[in-house]
Amino acid sequence: MPKCSCPVSDHQVRGAVEGSDLWTRFLETRAELYRPDCPNERKCACPCGEVIIVETVEDEGFVTCPSCKEKVCFKCQERHEGSSCAAYWQWRKENDTSDKAFEELMSSEGWRNCPVCQAPCSRASGCNYMTCGSMACRNAGGTNFCYVCGEKLMLATEHFTHFPDGMFSDYCLNKRKASMSQLLQEFTRLPIAAPRPRSMW
Numbered sequence: 001m002p003k004c005s006c007p008v009s010d011h012q013v014r015g016a017v018e019g020s021d022l023w024t025r026f027l028e029t030r031a032e033l034y035r036p037d038c039p040n041e042r043k044c045a046c047p048c049g050e051v052i053i054v055e056t057v058e059d060e061g062f063v064t065c066p067s068c069k070e071k072v073c074f075k076c077q078e079r080h081e082g083s084s085c086a087a088y089w090q091w092r093k094e095n096d097t098s099d100k101a102f103e104e105l106m107s108s109e110g111w112r113n114c115p116v117c118q119a120p121c122s123r124a125s126g127c128n129y130m131t132c133g134s135m136a137c138r139n140a141g142g143t144n145f146c147y148v149c150g151e152k153l154m155l156a157t158e159h160f161t162h163f164p165d166g167m168f169s170d171y172c173l174n175k176r177k178a179s180m181s182q183l184l185q186e187f188t189r190l191p192i193a194a195p196r197p198r199s200m201w
Contacts, residue, residue, distance in 0.1 A: 014066070027067075044072055115152040116143045123147050127167035129159045149174035 017023040044052055044065040052063050052072065062071040062081060071081045073088075080088035106113075111122045112130070119134035128147040137143040144153045146162055149172050153162055165171045 044068065112147055112150050114143055115145050115150055128163060129167055146172050148172040
């Protein structure tokens with residue numbers, strides 16, 4: 001009916017076209033019009049990032065994402081079914097502390113992150129020409145890097161050229177450059193003696 005002025009609810013649209021391209025277009029349009037301060041809309045915390053049109057809040061304050069079917073907290077828009085918002089954020093805070101403790105452990109043990117996938121790597125023995133063993137790097141063809149400075153090594157010849165004192169020495173081109181730069185800075189900070197007066201005779 002072209003002249004009908006009766007509004008169509010989101011629930012009616014969903015019931016009529018869910019699962020079709022029209023429903024996808026409807027959700028995309030709603031996502032574009034999404035405003036965080038809108039009281040009846042929430043954004044899914046999953047990678048889908050779906051905008052949830054809240055019609056009813058389930059028990060314990062959760063809403064279900066129409067795309068991935070995950071339950072999202074109505075208050076904080078995070079996934080923590082089975083625990084309160086306060087307990088979840090306390091866990092997040094403790095988890096962040098754990099990450100910091102792990103970084104301190106890596107530093108104290110002298111471990112390195114892969115320059116590509118950031119996976120922690122430890123050298124038990126052998127030379128400083130490292131190959132990352134993570135699945136991400138193996139699937140991408142492998143990543144080689146220097147265990148001394150952490151730089152990605154592109155060429156097979158760098159197995160030798162990047163280490164002027166040999167691959168088993170904890171010394172590489174970048175470390176030598178840093179040492180030279182430090183020496184230069186220290187040299188420029190040395191006091192310059194005033195020239196001695198010269199006798200005219």
